Amino acid sequence: MSTENSIxxxxxxxxxxxKNKKLLKDxxxxxxxxxxxxxxxxxxxxxxxxxxxxxxxxLSVLFVMIGGNVIVSMLRNLIPDRIRIIVQLxxxxxxxxxxxxxLKAYLPDVSEKLSVFVGLIITNCIIxxxxxxxxxxxxxxxxxxxxxGNGLGYAWILLAVxxxxxxxxxxxISMPGMGQVKxxxxxWFISAGGFYENNNLMILPPMALVVVGVIIWIQRSxxxxxxxx
Amino acid sequence: xxxxxxxxxxxxxxxxxxxxFLGMCSYIAVSKTVKTANGLGLAVIFxxxxxxxxxxxxxxxxxxxxxLAWLDPSFSEVDLSFLSFIMFIAVIASMVQLVEMxxxxxxxxxxxxxxxxxxxxxxxxxxxxxxxxxxxxQYPTIGDATVFGLGSGVGWWLAIVAIAAIREKIRYSNVPExxxxxxxTFIITGLMGIAFMxxxxxxx
Numbered sequence: 383m384s385t386e387n388s389i390x391x392x393x394x395x396x397x398x399x400x401k402n403k404k405l406l407k408d409x410x411x412x413x414x415x416x417x418x419x420x421x422x423x424x425x426x427x428x429x430x431x432x433x434x435x436x437x438x439x440x441l442s443v444l445f446v447m448i449g450g451n452v453i454v455s456m457l458r459n460l461i462p463d464r465i466r467i468i469v470q471l472x473x474x475x476x477x478x479x480x481x482x483x484x485l486k487a488y489l490p491d492v493s494e495k496l497s498v499f500v501g502l503i504i505t506n507c508i509i510x511x512x513x514x515x516x517x518x519x520x521x522x523x524x525x526x527x528x529x530x531g532n533g534l535g536y537a538w539i540l541l542a543v544x545x546x547x548x549x550x551x552x553x554x555i556s557m558p559g560m561g562q563v564k565x566x567x568x569x570w571f572i573s574a575g576g577f578y579e580n581n582n583l584m585i586l587p588p589m590a591l592v593v594v595g596v597i598i599w600i601q602r603s604x605x606x607x608x609x610x611x
Numbered sequence: 612x613x614x615x616x617x618x619x620x621x622x623x624x625x626x627x628x629x630x631x632f633l634g635m636c637s638y639i640a641v642s643k644t645v646k647t648a649n650g651l652g653l654a655v656i657f658x659x660x661x662x663x664x665x666x667x668x669x670x671x672x673x674x675x676x677x678x679l680a681w682l683d684p685s686f687s688e689v690d691l692s693f694l695s696f697i698m699f700i701a702v703i704a705s706m707v708q709l710v711e712m713x714x715x716x717x718x719x720x721x722x723x724x725x726x727x728x729x730x731x732x733x734x735x736x737x738x739x740x741x742x743x744x745x746x747x748x749q750y751p752t753i754g755d756a757t758v759f760g761l762g763s764g765v766g767w768w769l770a771i772v773a774i775a776a777i778r779e780k781i782r783y784s785n786v787p788e789x790x791x792x793x794x795x796t797f798i799i800t801g802l803m804g805i806a807f808m809x810x811x812x813x814x815x
Contacts, residue, residue: 417793420636420639420640420793421636422636423632423635423636423639424631424632424633424634424635424636424736424740425632425736427632427635428631428632428633467704467733467734468701468704471700471701471704471733471734472697472700472701475696475697475700476697478696479693479694479696479697482693482696483693497747498740498743498744498747501695501696501739501743502633502736502739502740502743504696504700504734504739505700505733505734505735505736505738505739505740506736507636507734507736510734583805586805586808587629587630587631587632587804588629588800588801588802588803588804588805588808589801590632590801591632591797591798591800591801591804592797592798592801592802594797595790595794595795595796595797595798595801596798598789598790598793598794598797599787599789599790599794600789601789602788602789602790602794603788603789606788606789608789609788609789609791610791610792610793
């Protein structure tokens with residue numbers, strides 16, 4: 383297999399080479415931006431009350447990350463070192479303005495719920511962090527893969543936290559375009575004479591922290607090498 | 612009295628960390644010792660206290676719909692609010708640069724201790740968050756906006772100093788190994804957030 387590959391493309395690296403796969407796979411697990419690198423936590427916690435918001439937020443961050451990584455990686459030899467933070471901020475801010483305007487135009491209700499957190503994608507450490515750590519030193523190709531990997535790593539934590547919080551907090555799941563789907567029968571609830579009550583604590587902000595803490599706990603007890611001394 | 616209400620609300624009820632999770636990245640990264648946490652917290656108060664009023668002026672005299680009417684009545688239709696993200700972040704980045712230079716000159720020890728985290732105040736969500744909340748809540752005067760900025764800053768400082776003190780002590784406790792460091796910090800912050808929720812609904 384490998385010899386065939388090297389004959390077909392003697393100089394070009396294949397898209398699914400070991401190195402590129404690592405770029406995509408690592409952020410999903412052992413180099414996860416949220417639970418291991420501790421980047422981009424603010425938004426991960428604030429908008430995970432409903433799955434719908436989390437999906438929209440993940441897509442927005444993914445778009446901004448890919449765009450930012452590609453642009454910065456193409457400009458990496460032109461950006462003077464001393465003012466690179468401001469240059470990066472301007473690039474990110476322009477991309478976020480695009481996202482914000484699109485959300486306002488097509489999904490006004492979600493945009494309302496996300497309120498300031500769309501604007502705060504600009505200061506989401508995950509984006510600046512990856513630009514600084516990766517895009518400034520690598521070609522556009524690998525930078526795109528790095529952006530996709532980290533964007534998905536960020537997304538799955540967001541989705542996991544919001545699914546837990548929404549199921550226990552509201553007894554429902556909401557998807558963009560489908561509205562809220564309740565899967566417990568109405569008569570089970572105490573208000574209708576049943577036995578079940580939603581755990582309202584889950585909707586409140588502090589529980590997001592505890593849920594992420596538990597995810598970190600599970601991840602580190604499965605992979606002992608991640609434990610901090 | 613109104614100022615006091617906004618100030619106390621910013622610290623306790625609408626705390627940047629416990630109610631909105633703004634600035635969590637540096638909150639977790641710099642809260643290992645009380646001394647550095649205190650330095651970063653003070654820097655955040657300072658930067659928020661300066662950038663929120665500047666951004667308030669920018670919002671009300673340049674960006675808002677009809678804000679340019681003071682220049683010429685024909686501009687009263689102009690709405691530049693789509694530029695607000697880029698303008699706010701530019702103001703914040705330049706102010707942070709200024710603070711960095713001041714700290715380097717007058718407090719070199721603090722500069723050494725804060726290291727790379729000082730430039731990162733520019734991407735501390737709480738600073739941009741302060742500006743965006745100011746825009747969303749439409750404070751009537753620049754005094755209100757300044758007090759809001761200072762109050763949020765003090766709230767952030769309180770949160771980071773508190774968690775740093777707890778983390779210094781927790782080193783002597785027998786925390787389950789996979790939870791050590793990051794995990795337990797998250798859970799403690801959650802518990803502190805629940806405690807801070809008891810301030811909800813307080814009116815002064």
